Amino acid sequence: MRPGRILALSRYEIRRAVARRKVLAVVALTILIDTAPYYALAAAGTSLIPATYHPFLWVVGIFIPQAFFLQFIALLIAAGSMSEEYEQGTAEVLLSKPVTRREYFLGKYLGGYILLMLVVALNAVLTVSSATFIFGPQAGLQVLPLVLLVQVFSGLVFYSVAFMIGELVRRSSLSYILSSAVFFTSQIVGVYLTVIYDLTGQAMFKTASLYLPTSPVDSLPLLLAEPRLPDTVQFLFKLGDVGAVETSAVLSAVLIALYSVSAIVIAVTYFSRVDIAKRIT
């Protein structure tokens, strides 16, 4: 494998994803959701919020989008990555070059993933600067690099699953629908299992909910950040239902890796064995 070709394909994938306005629209929406609450609070009056929370309000903007929007952006970037190339007939143009299928796959996978990293970084910069601008200097930011790293790692699950589905179905609209269905079903089933556990007290429902793909993704950044931040911040974690389910960071990391690697292996295996279709209309 030649790194130069993988890099060229990664750059190409970033350009391609940005050229799709739906990805840009969701990124813009995420930025709005990250920063608007700070400006809304400023409009309402910063004095309404106890001063002890002011240095830690960056936590709200960093963790609230984690559970939903970052995963959804990961999904939107990945779902069309392979499928749109088949639909537009551009896959055959690229693969008729001296590019191996592994280089093509890796280049596109990495390109989309780098874009996701950039979105996470942009989200962090906007959140911290908005919180600083409105509520003054922020504290506990030494945790932020770790949190961002873990958010990017957590994003692997739905990024890889959507990437896999895109390759398997090779239709972008179907890929978006199925990938979103996996994400929302996991969220909804998780809620149901938790409710059933609360009602019945039977541990199996709780255990089952921990193994759903959304559970480790939602939990890991919080599990790693919470012990490293003062107790006063715990209240902020409760905002917007931000709260880790009871599980270990190690189990969450293993589950994230397991889901992601499984999806990648399936996608690579399928891609390396199946014909490159002519333009699909």
Add this chain to the structure above:
Amino acid sequence: MATLDGAVKDYGSKRIGPISFTVESGEIMGFLGPNGSGKSTTIRMLLGLIRPTSGSVRLMQKDPISQHEKALADVGYSPELPNLQTFLSPAELLTLTGRLRGLDRRATEDEIPHLLEDVGLTEYEGYKISRLSKGMVQRLSVAQAMVGAPKVLILDEPTIGIDPAGAVHFRSLFREFVRNGGTIVMSSHILSEVEALCTSLAVIHSGSVVYRGELQKFIPTWVGSRTVSIELGEAADDGLIQALSKVKGVTKLTAEKANLLIEVSKDSDPRGEISRLVIDSGAKLLSMGYSRDELQDAYVNSMRGTTE
């Protein structure tokens, strides 16, 4: 350069092959066949985009599936109705192609202006591809196939949508490519283009190759007789018509004022004798040659499987 040996692609509902032929270095091979006959499947098997169900395919002596990188290292491909990346500009697309072909940035930057000039797109270098006309996209598709000076060009309908002057220019571009040691495999439905450019033919019908060989031998193979068309300065006299009718190989002669249509058996070539008789008679010979529709007739006959 390229070899298919009993290559079969079974789609379940349709089967293409077995296809066997070899393309030698320096050839311009026209690949003819009706829609759905298997031309694209054959080209896509050569490019390693699809796997043959059975048989073997070699491009530059390599398996285009398992040795894709090596097989395609010196091969450029321009697809039919190219679907290029509309969000890129022509310069960006050629840069990407150069990178994928393993060229360094400097080599690619040096080559791009020449390629854009060759295909007449210099002034559209920075336009988004989505803003280019169909013909311009076709020109760009040929340019991207030529990035990195490949030895083999595989062109699927390369001049479709291109204006007549552009098509003539492309023909000279392709001839120059072959003069410089290149080989071309070209699929086309434009028979006049094939006749003007190609040195050999592969004709495919219903998934099977019905002819593979020199272009000049294709016509006698698939027509029962050939027609020599003559234009004189004035109407032919009876003596000349009588003399021409007696030339060996002439089976029928039709005279209409100054135009003569002489049907000759496909195994003979009496053009020398005919021209000598015309000149000896004192008539002015304005033009003489085989009928322009011969390739079309031969092609249609090869599809029907008959020389009639």
